[in-house]
Amino acid sequence: MRLGKIRRSDNVSQSKGRGPMIAGGGLGTIVLIGLVFLMGGDLGDVFNVVMQNQANVQPQAPVENEDEQVEFVSKVLALTEDVWAKQFQQNGMSYEDASLEIFRGLTQTACGHGQAAMGPFYCPADETVYIDLTFYDTLRTQLGAPGDFAQAYVIAHEVGHHIQNQLGYSDRVHRARQMESEQEANRMSVRLELQADYLAGVWAHHAETDFQILEQGDVEEGLTAAQQIGDDMLQKKSQGHIVPENFTHGTSAQRVRWFRAGLESGDFSQSALDRFFDLDYSQL
Numbered sequence: 001m002r003l004g005k006i007r008r009s010d011n012v013s014q015s016k017g018r019g020p021m022i023a024g025g026g027l028g029t030i031v032l033i034g035l036v037f038l039m040g041g042d043l044g045d046v047f048n049v050v051m052q053n054q055a056n057v058q059p060q061a062p063v064e065n066e067d068e069q070v071e072f073v074s075k076v077l078a079l080t081e082d083v084w085a086k087q088f089q090q091n092g093m094s095y096e097d098a099s100l101e102i103f104r105g106l107t108q109t110a111c112g113h114g115q116a117a118m119g120p121f122y123c124p125a126d127e128t129v130y131i132d133l134t135f136y137d138t139l140r141t142q143l144g145a146p147g148d149f150a151q152a153y154v155i156a157h158e159v160g161h162h163i164q165n166q167l168g169y170s171d172r173v174h175r176a177r178q179m180e181s182e183q184e185a186n187r188m189s190v191r192l193e194l195q196a197d198y199l200a201g202v203w204a205h206h207a208e209t210d211f212q213i214l215e216q217g218d219v220e221e222g223l224t225a226a227q228q229i230g231d232d233m234l235q236k237k238s239q240g241h242i243v244p245e246n247f248t249h250g251t252s253a254q255r256v257r258w259f260r261a262g263l264e265s266g267d268f269s270q271s272a273l274d275r276f277f278d279l280d281y282s283q284l
Helices: 026-033 043-052 066-090 135-141 148-167 169-179 182-211 218-228 231-239 252-265 270-278
Strands: 012-018 099-104 106-109 112-115 121-123 128-131
Touching: 012 066, 066 099, 066 148, 066 182, 099 106, 106 128, 121 148, 128 148, 135 148, 148 169, 148 182, 148 218, 169 182, 169 270, 182 218, 182 252, 182 270, 218 252
Parallel strands: 012 099, 099 128
Antiparallel strands: 106 112, 121 128
16 A cells, blocks of 8 residues: 555554453454454453453563554544545535544453454444554464555444444444344344445545555455455354354455445445345345
8 A cells, every 4th residue: 555645643542551362262262252243243242252261361462563553554544534524525414533542452442341352343432443453463364364455444444334323324223133133133234344344445446546545456455354354254264164144244255245346436325325224135
């Protein structure tokens, strides 16, 4: 990515907490506890699992090139601010910036405790994206999704949840989940997650149009990341078989499809966003 001339966001903070992280369980632990919930899962449920696995905790290793990674995250967040401010304005709305907190191991959020093993997440109660930078090592080494644009995709997806919060889609899904069966509630979550993937693609489209940030191979990095965190891929890695009724984020094919759709179209119209809830589930 070409970020040399991109400004740094003023909405990034660093937590001083240095709590423990889940480390002893390997990829299976990371997937089952955190990465299935990578893009916006239920923090309370995840944290309960984390607490039940405290026997596996060990201190975190230091982050390599931490200053560079902080600068990268700050610039990507600034790109989301600039792109979405313009897109909201063009659609007669006003965009409110998300905050982003970089933490180590454990942090307190308005949604409850956050832990590194959860992966990056967005808390709508404080409108903040939370990320432990060691996740990027996991993304590269254990999930097979290296590259700076793969990392940017993760942030853009979480900011997508922030946009959903502003536009009312998150509340819509929350209300629907309370009234549906577990399977239907999971399907509503899939709709929301695929919409966030689409929004990440829309962001990338306009970031490239307005700022020319993409280098050769960047798009492939983003698509690989989307593929590697599909529910089917993660379930197969963690438990050896796939249970579609338990999907909460979408298959690898779905995540790639909708991220690509946003990237190619850049369409931020209401009709483009509403279709995630208007389409039959089998058409997603």
